[in-house]
Amino acid sequence: MKTLICNEPFSIEYVERELPKFGNDEVLLKVNAVGICGTDIHAYAGRQPFFSYPRVLGHEICGTVVDAGAQAADVKIGQRASVIPCIPCGQCAACKDGKTNCCENVSLYGVHQDGGFTEYLAVKKDNLVALPKGVSDSQGALVECFAISAHAVRRAQVKAGENVLQIGSGPIGLAAAAIAKAEGARVVVADVSEERRQHVAKVLGVPALDPVAADYEQQLRAAFGGELPCTLMDATGNKASMSRSVELIRHGGKIVFIGLYIGDLVLDDPTFHKKETTLLSSRNATRQDFERVIELMEKGAISESIMKNKDYDFASFGEQYREQVVENKELIKGVVNF
Numbered sequence: 310m311k312t313l314i315c316n317e318p319f320s321i322e323y324v325e326r327e328l329p330k331f332g333n334d335e336v337l338l339k340v341n342a343v344g345i346c347g348t349d350i351h352a353y354a355g356r357q358p359f360f361s362y363p364r365v366l367g368h369e370i371c372g373t374v375v376d377a378g379a380q381a382a383d384v385k386i387g388q389r390a391s392v393i394p395c396i397p398c399g400q401c402a403a404c405k406d407g408k409t410n411c412c413e414n415v416s417l418y419g420v421h422q423d424g425g426f427t428e429y430l431a432v433k434k435d436n437l438v439a440l441p442k443g444v445s446d447s448q449g450a451l452v453e454c455f456a457i458s459a460h461a462v463r464r465a466q467v468k469a470g471e472n473v474l475q476i477g478s479g480p481i482g483l484a485a486a487a488i489a490k491a492e493g494a495r496v497v498v499a500d501v502s503e504e505r506r507q508h509v510a511k512v513l514g515v516p517a518l519d520p521v522a523a524d525y526e527q528q529l530r531a532a533f534g535g536e537l538p539c540t541l542m543d544a545t546g547n548k549a550s551m552s553r554s555v556e557l558i559r560h561g562g563k564i565v566f567i568g569l570y571i572g573d574l575v576l577d578d579p580t581f582h583k584k585e586t587t588l589l590s591s592r593n594a595t596r597q598d599f600e601r602v603i604e605l606m607e608k609g610a611i612s613e614s615i616m617k618n619k620d621y622d623f624a625s626f627g628e629q630y631r632e633q634v635v636e637n638k639e640l641i642k643g644v645v646n647f
Contacts, residue, residue, distance in 0.1 A: 312428070314363050319631070331431035338430050339428070343367040374389075375387075377434070380434070395415050395416075395436075451644065462488045471494045471540060475499070476554075477500060482500075497518060499520040544568045546569050555584065616641050
């Protein structure tokens with residue numbers, strides 16, 4: 310089988326490998342499509358922490374089951390599925406509490422072990438989420454990206470009619486805004502990029518504000534009928550943005566940090582207490598989030614078109630990975646098709 314492997318930073322090449330052997334609790338998956346994530350770009354550039362080389366990248370995976378181990382015999386051959394990339398240990402306190410997304414010893418396909426930039430992959434049965442006919446392979450590859458955002462929306466307990474501010478409109482921010490809107494919330498998006506704000510207005514049909522504008526707070530209140538948002542979700546990973554978040558929620562409001570800032574954050578404690586703020590972080594996703602995304606996709610409530618703006622051919626995209634992926638400033642979200 311053909312495999313694209315990242316040998317070390319700035320070195321990626323196609324190699325021929327034998328088909329993977331699969332265990333009793335695994336299936337052999339024919340990969341159909343893989344989404345390209347920031348992780349795949351940072352790993353190539355040597356900027357991904359806790360990463361080891363060589364590695365086959367790609368953790369946003371859709372494929373078709375072509376064979377199965379003895380303990381996975383109930384999985385139908387020919388079933389298409391999205392892959393939950395997080396492989397939990399099942400033994401730590403978080404796993405026992407059902408919070409497999411924050412397992413203490415988690416391993417991810419495409420990060421800690423080889424992923425989907427290959428024609429076939431052995432995948433644990435429990436990491437498959439079946440796809441209905443109405444969800445395409447390309448959509449199936451992006452379920453994982455949407456699920457990260459769906460987990461944040463679920464953590465925030467977003468309700469219909471609630472005012473939600475989404476800060477940052479990369480793929481995760483776009484998906485979070487789209488899912489909150491699909492759940493019936495009134496959504497506003499903030500981003501420093503004029504180009505991204507225009508994209509948000511076009512694909513989501515919600516107000517898109519500049520968070521560094523002098524009258525940002527006034528614009529925000531105007532968009533929500535005079536109120537500040539009940540829920541703020543920040544997908545920027547930006548210290549200044551995250552530190553300011555408590556100023557932008559109403560009293561009794563919630564903050565969910567989706568993006569990760571590597572370092573210390575400082576919040577104004579009197580404001581934090583005065584508003585009786587609920588502060589949450591959001592990490593990875595669970596099966597429940599994957600299933601909700603697939604349900605919303607099947608109903609047409611969310612669409613890959615809000616983020617996907619580039620398709621690649623697996624047979625050749627690795628030959629210009631740096632130029633077409635890593636250094637492609639126009640890329641929002643790409644999908645590799647097999």
